[in-house]
Amino acid sequence: MAADETHRAIEAVYRIERPRLIAGLARMMRDVDEAEELAQEALLIALSEWPKSGVPHNPGAWLMTAAKRRAIDGIRRDRMQERKHAEIARELDNARDTSVEELEAAMDDDLGDELLGLIFTACHPAISPEARAALTLRLIGGLTTGEIARAFLSREPTIAQRIVRAKKTIGKAGLAFEVPRGSDRTARLASVLEVIYLIFNEGYAATTGDDLVRPALCTEAQRLGRILAGLMPHEPEVLGLLALMELQASRLSARTGPDGAFTPLTKQNRARWDQLLIRRGLDALGRAEALGGANGPYALQAALAACHARARRAEDTDWRRIAELYDRLRTTMPSPVVELNRAVAHSMAFGPEAGLRLVDEIADAAALRNYAPLPAARADFLFRAGRMAEARSEFETAAGLTRNMREKAFLLARAAACS
Amino acid sequence: MRVVVFVKATEDSEQGALPSAELIEAMGKYNEELINAGIMVGGDGLKPSSQGKRIAFDGPGRTVIDGPFAETRELVAGFWIWEVKDMDEALAWAKRCPNPMPGPSELELRPVVSMEDFAETMTPEGAEIHARNEQRLAGQ
Structure with a gap:
């Protein structure tokens, strides 16, 4: 195998192991930065050793052992005085004496829990939703800062800063990288789900830029969702x-x-x-x-x-079923956007007049001011009701409000078709 | 990207030899890992080709050929469908599969064609037929 190919193969293995590796190291070191650095060092050791020895039978355990050894070395070299570090070093020394099989068995037991703990920590409500998304993509999705910046149409330094701030918040809050239990759990889980759906939507309904969808973010969010469903079935x-x-x-x-x-x-x-x-x-x-x-x-x-x-x-x-589901959703998740979609569903099930009636009830909602889909929906109801002049004017209003160039073109085309 | 991973048949699988308890357990753990990593989207095992049929086409001619089929190494004994970032990731996962057979065996990794790959030759009529078929496939 060519050297380049070997490196790519090793990096692919590393990408698979990285989230769990960082999860285990973060819980041990109580620090995301150190965990990331140790994981990176473990990769470098693997890149120098695996081409000679071959990929080990349990690469995750191998990388973890390499990272732990590196942590011990680091702690000894720095002669850290802090009690926290001394304790960790003692624990690690003890761990080093146990056989590889025991270590592997112990890792098998904890991995799911540690990964879940990392997800919950990265998505902690103390961190802003955007920073949660960036940190989750970095730690669990394994995306680079550059990739995240491209995905969010943001600048790399902005994303880097967001991640640094999020890590600081985690450090300050003294988060233990654990899965919350009891009454806390439901609220914390909601925060995790919110982040994953935010990532998905950023890909699915890109609000800015020329590309209507950035499917890579959707794929990433789906993968996160599948991982979470595997961990919390x-x-x-x-x-x-x-x-x-x-x-x-x-x-x-x-x-x-x-x-x-x-x-x-x-x-x-x-x-x-x-x-x-x-x-x-x-x-x-x-x-x-x-x-x-x-x-x-x-x-x-x-x-x-x-x-x-x-x-x-x-x-x-089945628009009647959809209208009925929206009637239920508005009580579970009251929001002007749900109300707007409900109006659309009712217009499809019971005619444009029903849609107009519902949309006029919510037209004054503050959250919908300057919200392009509102006039767009109203325009469509008017169009279907045969009120062309009003429809044209509403389509033009909607086109003036959207920031997405492709959507704007679509709305202007509909305005032009009102005659 | 989506990849189909074929488990190639062997003499053992073609004879319908049952997998050992150890292999069943190891394969179960492996599948669990695939699911937990969020990459497994489907898969199944296949019965030996002795229970299969082939249809040979030659112009208008259709000939049914009963299994078993001779070229064992070219037959398929099972498959997965994975969603991965690239072929490197698929290879890394495939390498950690327990050997699915008692003796030497092979996995074959093949990227799936998407509708975009047919864009040049797809007509609206063709698309309509595919729409009907695929909806039926979904069991609706």
Whole structure:
């Protein structure tokens, strides 16, 4: 095997092991920075040793042992006085004496829990949602700062700073990298789910820039969702979120036409919907509902996405069911955006006048001021009601509000078609 | 990217030899790892080719050939569908699979074609037919 190929193979193994490696090291060192550095050093040792010795049978345990040895060396060299470090060194020394098998067994037991602990720590509510997303992508997704910056259309120093600040917050708060238990757990889990869905949406409904979707972020969020569902298989909302993401992602390649223009749901070529993801989404939704989670906000949204996924043709869509699901969602998750979508669903189920009635009830909501989808929806109702002049004016208002260039082009085209 | 990982058949799998208890357990743990890593999206094992059929095409002609089929090493005994970042990651995962057979065996990794790859030859009519078929495939 060529040297370059060997390096790539080793780096691929490292990428697989990295999140769990960092999770274990972070809990041990109580410090994300040190954990990242030790993991990186373990990679360098692997890159020099594995080409000679071959990839070890349990590469995760091997890397962990290498990182721990490096930690001991570091602690000894620096002659750290702090009690914390002395304790860690003693623990590590003891660990070093145990046989490799015991170490491996111990790691097998803890890994899931440690990874979950790291996810919960990276998504701690004390950190801002954007910083949580960046830190999660870095620590769990293994993305570089540059990759995260590109994904969020941000500058690299901005993201780097965000991550540094998040790590400081973790240090200051003295977070123990553990999975919260008891009453804290539900709120903390909500924070984790929020971050994963934020990452997904940043990819799915990019609010700025020329690219309508940045699928890499969606894929990353789906992977995070699957990992979380593997670690917490009995949490209905984890499965609800996973179902929602799989179902929405099933339409990714159908949402943009050959020229990159946005294609609305009803006009999409359903042959391009990913049936494997739809099956997985429906399966996860079924499990969430079986666990009694049918009315969770993510499960309800997944149920909505499932209505579209089940319709062979746009005209087969069960809009009455969708309207009914929105009636439920607005009590579980009250928000002006849900109200707006509910108006759209009712317009499809019961006619444009029903939509107009509902949309006019919420038109004054502060959160919807300057929100392009509101006039866009109203314009569509007016268009379907045959009130063309009003429709044109509303489409133009919507086009003036959106920051997405492709969406703007779509809305202007609809305005031009009002005659 | 999506990758199909084929478990190639061997004399043992073609004879319908049951896997050992150890292998069943090791494979279970491996599958668990794949699921926990968020990369496994599907997979199944296949019965020996003695229970399979082939249809040979020649112009309008259709001939049914009953299994078992001769070229054992070219047959498939099972498959996974993975979603990975690249082929390097798929290879790294494939290497840590327990040997699926009692003797020497092979896995074969093949990236999946997506609809975009057919964009040049896909007509609206063709797309419509695919829409119907794929929706049926989804069991709806």
